[in-house]
Amino acid sequence: MKLLRRVFPHPHLTLLLTVVWVLLANAPSLNSVVFGLILGIVIPFITQPYWPDRPVLRNWPMVVEYIFVVLWDIVLANVTVARIILFKRDADRQPNWVCIPLDLRSPEAITVLAGTITMTPGTVTCDLSAKGHNLLVHCLDAPDPDAVRDDIKNRYERRLKEIFE
């Protein structure tokens, strides 16, 4: 078991790298699977010392749920933002800064949250506070900043907390 741990320090990364390589080759042949596996074993082995304290994903069903929640939100938010851009006069729009206090502490989880906020249209992550306890988010049209904050905390941060912590 210990030997297995040393050869595969990061099994999920091994799997991910293999899948990415096979997708890149775009032909699921034995060739690409074998080379993908070689990369998937060598890269985590070499990069292991540079990524101490990596997080363990605890809740895999939640990862799948999170991905679908985010994809669905992206589609909905795209339509909302398209309507704001096309039909709302620029003077009626209320761009706003929102400060989101974080309960998350793991840097990887905060990175995922910040990326999610940017990729869902209508909100962009702009900065982290000096010690990493708050996120600064810019909203394209937010008459009610508190609602945006609660929405992000309930939809994304709660799920990420279950995944990472």
Next chain:
Amino acid sequence: MTEFWEIVIAFFLIVSGIFGFVGSFGMIKLKDPMSRLHAPTKATTLGVGGVLIASILHALALELRPSLHELLITLFLFLTAPVTALFIAKWHIHRHETPDSLPPAGEDGKWATHAVEPEKDIPDHTAT
């Protein structure tokens, strides 16, 4: 059957075209730089996503071969787009915002961009 798939693929292409257009239109219409930043995040999500879904469906239904490396484009976009957006936003905060014009940063006092000591010997390009 071919016709049905062609209609579905055309639908996704049109959706992506519309959102790509709205994204670029937003760059013209929105006036302040921070709001402009929102427009490209739209073009990269539904705009590119629609083309990729259409491409996957075309390969599967019409060329009868699986093709999933389009998913990688989505993966790489989701990895890179937030980073560039964050860099542009940080530049904006660095140049145009003061600690007073942003909401307070809770118990940390300052936002990370303002917490950095300003360099002394950088020429001032804003003074023109």
